[in-house]
Amino acid sequence: MPETQRPSQLLRNLNAKVASVPMILTAMFVFVGGTLWTVLYSFTDSKLLPRLHFVGLSQYDRLWSTARWIVSIENLAIYGVLSLVFSLVIGFVLAALLDQKIRFENVFRTIFLYPFALSFIVTGLVWQWILNPDFGVQHIIRGLGFSKFVFDPLYNQEIVIYGVLIAGLWQGTGLIMCLMLAGLRGIDEEIWKAARVDGIPMWKTYIFIIIPMMRPVFITTLVIIASGIVKLYDLIVAQTGGGPGISSEVPAKYVYDFMFRAQNLGQGFAASTMMLLAVAIVIIPWAYLEFGGKKRG
Amino acid sequence: MKLMTALLAASAFCGATIANATDLEVTHWWTSGGESAAVKEFAKAFDATGNHWVDGAIAGSGDTARPIMVSRITGGDPMGATQFNHGRQAEELVQAGLMRNLDDVAKAEHWADVINPKSLLEGCTYQGHIYCVPVNIHAWQWLWLSNAAFAKANLPVPANWEEFVADGPALRKAGIQPLALGQQSWQVTGLFNNLILALGGKDLYLKIFQDKDAKVAAGPDMAKIFKAADDARQLAQGSNVQDWNQATNMVITAKAAAQSMGDWAQGEFQVAKQVAGKDYTCLPGLGEPNPYITTGGDSIYFPKLSDPAKSAAQEVLAKVMLSPATQVAFNLKKGSMPVRGDVDLSTANDCMKKGLAILKAGNVIKSTDELISPDTTTQINDLMSQFFNDMSITPDDAQKKFAAIIGTAN
Numbered sequence: 001m002p003e004t005q006r007p008s009q010l011l012r013n014l015n016a017k018v019a020s021v022p023m024i025l026t027a028m029f030v031f032v033g034g035t036l037w038t039v040l041y042s043f044t045d046s047k048l049l050p051r052l053h054f055v056g057l058s059q060y061d062r063l064w065s066t067a068r069w070i071v072s073i074e075n076l077a078i079y080g081v082l083s084l085v086f087s088l089v090i091g092f093v094l095a096a097l098l099d100q101k102i103r104f105e106n107v108f109r110t111i112f113l114y115p116f117a118l119s120f121i122v123t124g125l126v127w128q129w130i131l132n133p134d135f136g137v138q139h140i141i142r143g144l145g146f147s148k149f150v151f152d153p154l155y156n157q158e159i160v161i162y163g164v165l166i167a168g169l170w171q172g173t174g175l176i177m178c179l180m181l182a183g184l185r186g187i188d189e190e191i192w193k194a195a196r197v198d199g200i201p202m203w204k205t206y207i208f209i210i211i212p213m214m215r216p217v218f219i220t221t222l223v224i225i226a227s228g229i230v231k232l233y234d235l236i237v238a239q240t241g242g243g244p245g246i247s248s249e250v251p252a253k254y255v256y257d258f259m260f261r262a263q264n265l266g267q268g269f270a271a272s273t274m275m276l277l278a279v280a281i282v283i284i285p286w287a288y289l290e291f292g293g294k295k296r297g
Numbered sequence: 298m299k300l301m302t303a304l305l306a307a308s309a310f311c312g313a314t315i316a317n318a319t320d321l322e323v324t325h326w327w328t329s330g331g332e333s334a335a336v337k338e339f340a341k342a343f344d345a346t347g348n349h350w351v352d353g354a355i356a357g358s359g360d361t362a363r364p365i366m367v368s369r370i371t372g373g374d375p376m377g378a379t380q381f382n383h384g385r386q387a388e389e390l391v392q393a394g395l396m397r398n399l400d401d402v403a404k405a406e407h408w409a410d411v412i413n414p415k416s417l418l419e420g421c422t423y424q425g426h427i428y429c430v431p432v433n434i435h436a437w438q439w440l441w442l443s444n445a446a447f448a449k450a451n452l453p454v455p456a457n458w459e460e461f462v463a464d465g466p467a468l469r470k471a472g473i474q475p476l477a478l479g480q481q482s483w484q485v486t487g488l489f490n491n492l493i494l495a496l497g498g499k500d501l502y503l504k505i506f507q508d509k510d511a512k513v514a515a516g517p518d519m520a521k522i523f524k525a526a527d528d529a530r531q532l533a534q535g536s537n538v539q540d541w542n543q544a545t546n547m548v549i550t551a552k553a554a555a556q557s558m559g560d561w562a563q564g565e566f567q568v569a570k571q572v573a574g575k576d577y578t579c580l581p582g583l584g585e586p587n588p589y590i591t592t593g594g595d596s597i598y599f600p601k602l603s604d605p606a607k608s609a610a611q612e613v614l615a616k617v618m619l620s621p622a623t624q625v626a627f628n629l630k631k632g633s634m635p636v637r638g639d640v641d642l643s644t645a646n647d648c649m650k651k652g653l654a655i656l657k658a659g660n661v662i663k664s665t666d667e668l669i670s671p672d673t674t675t676q677i678n679d680l681m682s683q684f685f686n687d688m689s690i691t692p693d694d695a696q697k698k699f700a701a702i703i704g705t706a707n
Contacts, residue, residue: 048367048390068679068683134537244480244686245683245685246679246686247683247686261671262672263670
């Protein structure tokens with residue numbers, strides 16, 4: 001670094017730059033480096049231990065001809081879309097209801113947020129029991145006299161993923177509700193007054209005025225929900241173990257099972273590369289629209 | 298991941314508080330009632346040598362435990378000793394030089410002469426060196442029947458698989474689950490492999506798993522097996538349990554009539570104080586004539602360690618595990634057969650004696666763990682688990698997929 005008259009651009013905010021060095025290194029070596037390493041080794045026939053023996057695209061060939069991978073992708077799509085929609089809708093509606101200056105708001109907020117304090121493993125186990133036909137919901141309703149009542153989502157191939165979705169929503173919507181509530185509280189009281197003066201019905205105020213104003217909150221929420229969807233793993237492991245059969249498998253579980261159980265790192269890397277690709281396809285155009293092109297205000 | 302961190306933390310803690318006697322951590326997945334009673338025998342025998350057995354039990358079956366063990370070894374935090382099944386699960390760890398060879402102990406203790414059948418020691422040998430201690434023989438090929446369940450349905454206890462299948466509707470009528478089957482995929486595959494060996498015979502079994510002959514896998518002999526598997530999945534409908542010991546418990550409590558599971562299930566009957574022949578019946582080779590059993594089982598591997606005191610303790614442990622007294626105590630509790638032909642098992646029960654007679658007659662065959670890689674096993678597990686749960690998959694479809702897996706197997 002040659003000495004100059006003016007303080008160098010590089011030395012401005014030196015403290016902040018020094019402080020961010022560890023994070024930059026972590027990002028470079030752990031995230032980017034690890035990602036590149038994984039992609040590279042997905043083209044090899046690595047078994048238990050990684051080795052550089054290239055086999056071209058054959059891991060990907062096998063991946064896309066495996067029934068379990070296809071089922072995993074379908075499940076993630078169903079779970080992803082529904083969990084995104086329902087989390088946002090339920091979360092927002094709950095927040096809007098809580099925002100009506102009701103009594104015992106703190107109590108309700110605590111009740112709704114409580115499931116979030118449980119890990120996915122506990123959530124999965126609890127709902128495995130609740131949905132078990134022999135002593136859960138089905139058993140109780142049959143006990144009330146409806147002897148033909150059937151509700152066993154975890155033991156039915158067709159609907160098992162919805163059983164998982166119920167548990168996921170139960171655990172996650174409380175947090176979404178809190179974020180939304182914070183957003184609603186951030187809206188200026190004057191806006192409401194103005195809307196009331198103009199005689200706009202309350203639901204219209206929410207949809208056409210309040211929600212557009214809450215855009216930053218919605219984006220934060222979206223990122224939180226989406227990352228939860230992609231990494232869906234522990235809930236499945238605890239609640240269904242991927243069963244019955246392979247009908248509730250998800251991509252993250254496929255990656256883990258092939259890397260560690262099947263001792264086939266190459267196959268696991270190929271699957272995780274596909275997951276990265278899918279996320280990138282969604283994220284990059286969106287990030288470009290959101291952050292690119294515009295000057296930061 | 299959290300479990301891993303906890304284990305790492307736990308082992309670091311053990312290292313810090315080391316006593317005079319050498320602590321040796323042994324990881325294993327022996328966690329059911331009968332299994333943990335058996336593993337206590339190992340711990341007792343090892344503690345008696347002045348060392349200390351640090352129990353590293355990992356719950357949730359081998360599929361859960363093995364990745365943790367492998368990560369610890371490859372990640373530079375090896376335990377003192379660890380369980381794997383006989384066969385190829387630790388193959389690459391040995392190739393990578395992460396395991397220590399036991400040639401000296403083996404020679405001093407004459408393993409080559411005492412271990413029976415010889416194929417067990419061959420399974421532990423890589424390029425002329427011995428890398429593991431086989432501790433027991435587990436045969437998969439058993440059908441366990443609840444006498445009480447058949448009595449309740451007014452049926453005689455069947456003597457083979459066909460009779461059992463024929464009893465299915467009558468059992469259902471009496472409100473008894475005909476076949477108990479845990480949902481974990483390895484159990485489903487185990488049942489399927491039993492059908493291959495029992496109904497298809499030794500030659501078919503070897504052509505599929507040893508020669509990996511895709512033509513045979515797609516042929517008429519296998520079609521019969523898939524037909525039998527179709528029967529089995531009908532009989533297993535309604536068996537909503539996960540773990541194998543929960544399924545065994547259904548047989549013990551006469552809620553279910555039968556389970557096809559390895560002889561480790563016997564440990565559960567023993568813990569429940571049931572008597573072979575009176576409370577339950579066991580059929581080796583599913584009761585078919587000329588039964589063969591696979592010599593699967595558990596071996597203990599010893600990772601390379603830098604601490605000389607621990608390395609010495611590893612040798613002591615290897616010696617202790619194979620000593621006649623420990624072999625008898627361990628295997629009686631576990632319901633498995635000892636790896637030495639020269640020990641006294643007069644206290645063994647009827648079922649184990651049946652197994653020992655087959656072993657003595659030399660009707661033994663390598664288990665699938667020894668013949669195919671974990672990768673192929675996982676693929677078959679996925680297929681079987683799908684086939685047994687989705688009635689819309691026909692036996693024909695499943696057979697085609699099976700043949701494709703065998704065609705690319707390694």
